[in-house]
Amino acid sequence: MKRLSRYRRHKAAAPLLLFFALLTVGATFSVASATTSAETTSVDRSVQIEEGRQIFLKGCSSCHGINAEGAQIAPSLIGVGAASVDFQVGTGRMPMADMSTQAMRKDPIYNEEETAALAAYVATLAPGPAIPGESELNFERDGSTAEGGELFRNNCAMCHNFAGQGGALSQGKYAPTLMGVEPKHIYEAMVTGPQSMPVFSDKTITPEEKLSIIKWIKAAEKEPNLGGASLGRVGPVTEGLLGWVLGLGMLIGVAVWLAMKAR
Amino acid sequence: MSNEIEAIKDPGLPAHVHRKADTDPKAARRAERQVATMFLVSAFGTLLLIFSFFFIPDDVFVFIPIMGNQNAHQLGLGLGMAISLFFIGMGAIHWAKTLMPDTEVVAQRHEFRSPDSDRKDFVSAVKEGAAASGLGRRSLIKRSLGAALGLSALSPLILLRDLGPLPGKELEKTTWKTGTYLVTDPGNRRIKASDLEVGAVAQVLPEIADPEHRKLSDIAKDAVLLIRLRPQEFNLESDRLAMTHDGIIAFSKICSHMGCAVALYEQQTKHLLCPCHQSTFDVTRAAKVIFGPSARPLPQLDITIDDAGYLVARQPFSEPVGPSFWERNSQ
Numbered sequence: 357m358k359r360l361s362r363y364r365r366h367k368a369a370a371p372l373l374l375f376f377a378l379l380t381v382g383a384t385f386s387v388a389s390a391t392t393s394a395e396t397t398s399v400d401r402s403v404q405i406e407e408g409r410q411i412f413l414k415g416c417s418s419c420h421g422i423n424a425e426g427a428q429i430a431p432s433l434i435g436v437g438a439a440s441v442d443f444q445v446g447t448g449r450m451p452m453a454d455m456s457t458q459a460m461r462k463d464p465i466y467n468e469e470e471t472a473a474l475a476a477y478v479a480t481l482a483p484g485p486a487i488p489g490e491s492e493l494n495f496e497r498d499g500s501t502a503e504g505g506e507l508f509r510n511n512c513a514m515c516h517n518f519a520g521q522g523g524a525l526s527q528g529k530y531a532p533t534l535m536g537v538e539p540k541h542i543y544e545a546m547v548t549g550p551q552s553m554p555v556f557s558d559k560t561i562t563p564e565e566k567l568s569i570i571k572w573i574k575a576a577e578k579e580p581n582l583g584g585a586s587l588g589r590v591g592p593v594t595e596g597l598l599g600w601v602l603g604l605g606m607l608i609g610v611a612v613w614l615a616m617k618a619r
Numbered sequence: 620m621s622n623e624i625e626a627i628k629d630p631g632l633p634a635h636v637h638r639k640a641d642t643d644p645k646a647a648r649r650a651e652r653q654v655a656t657m658f659l660v661s662a663f664g665t666l667l668l669i670f671s672f673f674f675i676p677d678d679v680f681v682f683i684p685i686m687g688n689q690n691a692h693q694l695g696l697g698l699g700m701a702i703s704l705f706f707i708g709m710g711a712i713h714w715a716k717t718l719m720p721d722t723e724v725v726a727q728r729h730e731f732r733s734p735d736s737d738r739k740d741f742v743s744a745v746k747e748g749a750a751a752s753g754l755g756r757r758s759l760i761k762r763s764l765g766a767a768l769g770l771s772a773l774s775p776l777i778l779l780r781d782l783g784p785l786p787g788k789e790l791e792k793t794t795w796k797t798g799t800y801l802v803t804d805p806g807n808r809r810i811k812a813s814d815l816e817v818g819a820v821a822q823v824l825p826e827i828a829d830p831e832h833r834k835l836s837d838i839a840k841d842a843v844l845l846i847r848l849r850p851q852e853f854n855l856e857s858d859r860l861a862m863t864h865d866g867i868i869a870f871s872k873i874c875s876h877m878g879c880a881v882a883l884y885e886q887q888t889k890h891l892l893c894p895c896h897q898s899t900f901d902v903t904r905a906a907k908v909i910f911g912p913s914a915r916p917l918p919q920l921d922i923t924i925d926d927a928g929y930l931v932a933r934q935p936f937s938e939p940v941g942p943s944f945w946e947r948n949s950q
Contacts, residue, residue, distance in 0.1 A: 506805050510822050514882040514894050525885055526892055526899060526910070549818045552885040554846070559814030560803050560821035582693060585686040618638050618716040 401476070408477025411470055415451055424481055429455065436548065437484020438475035443544035445471045447537075449551075457528040458551060485547045493539050495567040495574070504572030507565055511556060519589040520576050525552055535577050539570045632723055640717045650717035657710030664702025671695025790947075791939040793825075793840045795920060800826035801845065801869070801930040804838075809929045812864055815847040818886050822872065825932070840940055842872035843920055844882055845930070848889065852903055859905045862921040864930065869920040870906050871940040874898060876913035878942045891917070914943070 363369060412424065419430035426432030433441075444450040448462040466474065475487060509518065515531035517523045522533035529552050534542065546566050549555035556566070587594040639646040677692040754761055800809050801823040807830040815821060823843050827833060850866040862868075874881045874893040881900065883892035890909070891900040898911030906917040918940050921933040939947055 503805070510804060511882075514880060523894075525883060526888070526890060526897075529885065531883075549886055552887055554884050554886045555816050555819035557815050557819045557821065559808075560810060560819070560845075562806075565806070580680060580690060581688060582690050584689065584693065584697065614712060616716075618640070618721075 404473045404476045405480055406477075407470075408473035408475070411466065411474050412477055415466075416474075419452075424478065433478050433481065435482035435484045436478065438479040438487045439485040439544040440548040440550065441475040441478045442471060442487045443541050443548060443550055445474055447541055458530065461532060485544075488540060488543050488547075492563065493543060493567070493570075495539055495570040498564055499567035499569075499571030501568070501571050501575050503565065504568035504570070504575075507561065507569050508572050511561065512569065515553075517590060519579075520573050521589045523590070534573050537573075539574070542570050542573060543567075632725075635722055638717065638721065641721075647718065650713070654710050654714040654718070657706045657713060661703045661706035661710065664699045664704075664706065666699075668696055668699030668703065671699055786944075790840075790941070790944055793936055793940060794827060794837055795825050795841065795843075795932045795935045797932065797934050798925075799932045800925075801843070801922065801932065802826045802830070804842070810845070811928045812867055812924050812930055813928060815845065815867060817847050817849055817866065819847050820882075820884050821845040822882070823869070839878075840873065842880065843869050844872045844884070844891070845869050845922075846884060846891075846902055848902065852889065854903045855905055859919060862919055862933070864922050864924060867922065867930070868902065869922045870900075870902075870917040871920065871936065873917075873941040874913060875915050875917055875940075876911070876942060881917060 412420075413422070416433075417424075419427060420433050421427050421430075424433035426434075441450075444459070445466055446464060446468075448464040449459040451465060452459045453462065464471065478484075479486070508520070512520075512534075515523055515525065516534055517531075520534035522531050524530050531553070543566055545553060546556045546561065546569070547558070558566075561569075587598060640650045641647075671692055671694075675692045675695050677690065679691040680688045681691045681694070683689050683694075802809055802825070804822050804824040807824075807826070809826065810821060810823065821844075823845050824833070824838065825841050825843075845867060846869075847867045850863075853860060853863065853866075853868070855863070870881075870891070872880050872882055874895065876893065876898050877895055879893050879895035881891050881893040881898070883894055884890075884902070885892070889902045891902055891906065892898070893900075893911065893913070896912050898913035899909050900906040900913070900917055901909050905919055908914070908916060918936045918938050920936060922930055923933045925931050
């Protein structure tokens with residue numbers, strides 16, 4: 357301890373201390389906020405719904421209410437449908453880790469069976485959009501990349517960025533990136549309108565058109581960087597930042613070297 | 620006041636300080652080696668460029684930390700050219716700085732004026748040339764040359780015509796008329812009021828006879844955003860409420876600030892955002908501006924349904940859509 361105390365006035369002491377403090381707080385928080393999950397396997401549908409109800413009561417009812425009727429801090433889940441539950445829980449957005457502006461994507465807390473049980477239970481409360489099946493999601497067969505691109509630019513690009521990289525909304529909310537999102541989840545998001553996102557009805561954007569959008573997003577994901585570093589594909593902001601900071605910085609460095617006298 | 624300034628003594632040139640390479644042959648050899656190394660690095664860069672051009676196929680990707688997957692062909696070309704050019708320059712500068720003479724030299728300034736004899740010769744040469752060309756005598760050439768030069772000045776003036784014609788009333792009109800059906804974009808399908816769930820949005824255009832050849836300049840004025848809320852969520856004057864249909868409200872999608880497509884709709888806050896300058900409009904209060912540089916709300920389209928339940932415009936926009944222009948102030 358004495359030896360440590362010798363360094364207490366060292367100029368690196370304060371930043372190091374801050375770093376360790378932040379690390380400790382972060383680690384404690386992430387451990388404390390992790391939720392333990394119950395394990396279930398379901399065979400029968402009614403059993404599955406009952407399992408879902410149990411998970412709901414344990415994991416969701418504190419915010420969404422005992423009967424999913426909603427409360428001040430969380431909306432009602434009556435009529436949101438199985439698709440909504442599958443999206444929110446399947447992408448790890450629900451249950452939320454904290455009450456920040458937006459539920460963000462993280463590793464799902466419930467496994468696939470538990471998510472299915474929860475979805476089955478919520479679907480019994482009132483009719484709502486169902487989880488799209490494997491056969492309805494064959495975007496490679498039923499979609500058209502060109503049409504998808506047009507639809508994307510008209511309906512999605514303003515929030516999710518022209519390359520699907522996501523973008524900012526107001527007051528700390530944001531549209532997340534679409535890269536690496538499962539086709540099922542993209543489809544469910546369009547049908548249910550999670551959080552800030554509006555609903556895109558099947559009549560204004562037909563299921564085939566939705567598959568086209570997914571096909572375009574998947575094509576954009578695979579787009580190679582032929583022009584060099586993509587810089588996040590967010591447009592002129594990073595390009596300008598890099599040009600001014602790195603490019604101009606290098607030029608200044610060279611100019612200083614040019615004017616320096618050799619010794 | 621006197622104009623006398625105390626004379627400042629000319630301090631003369633400071634004593635020349637020799638570089639290491641001037642005095643120490645070892646340092647000079649080292650500098651020579653450094654310059655040669657830079658030139659060799661430059662040569663390597665050119666070879667890298669040639670190698671990449673011929674031998675790296677353009678579908679090979681390599682992983683570079685921070686930058687991610689990069690096309691090896693393009694990377695080799697760019698890096699090779701950068702190295703080859705940069706190190707030629709760097710070598711030349713280093714050579715000049717370390718090995719070339721660096722003693723200070725005094726160069727006197729001279730007047731820029733040419734000697735009088737040269738100036739006289741020039742004037743007489745011009746005069747002689749003008750006389751020899753016979754411009755004074757051959758009036759046909761003089762006049763036709765004048766006409767050609769004068770007309771040639773017209774061409775830039777005529778090209779200025781492409782700045783016009785003036786738009787006239789075009790900016791105040793859209794394709795929307797009484798009874799125009801709202802159709803999806805893309806798709807051009809009519810929309811029933813029942814097609815939209817609460818919380819849904821749809822990008823719509825007016826129905827036209829030939830949707831395959833819709834003009835971009837028309838889309839830029841006609842684009843409309845359809846939003847469905849719960850009717851009780853509206854906080855509208857009665858005349859504005861009458862322009863909605865069962866919770867469905869329609870706004871021009873063209874921002875009243877700079878004409879960007881306002882379409883970032885936050886379903887929970889019922890705010891519409893413009894992506895260009897963050898103007899924020901409150902949908903429940905007839906697109907009132909609640910943040911950002913926009914000066915007026917988005918124009919609202921008066922909609923209703925026909926007998927079959929399809930959405931139609933009850934009347935055209937009552938004000939010009941989009942940003943202000945000369946004939947329209949910002950209010």
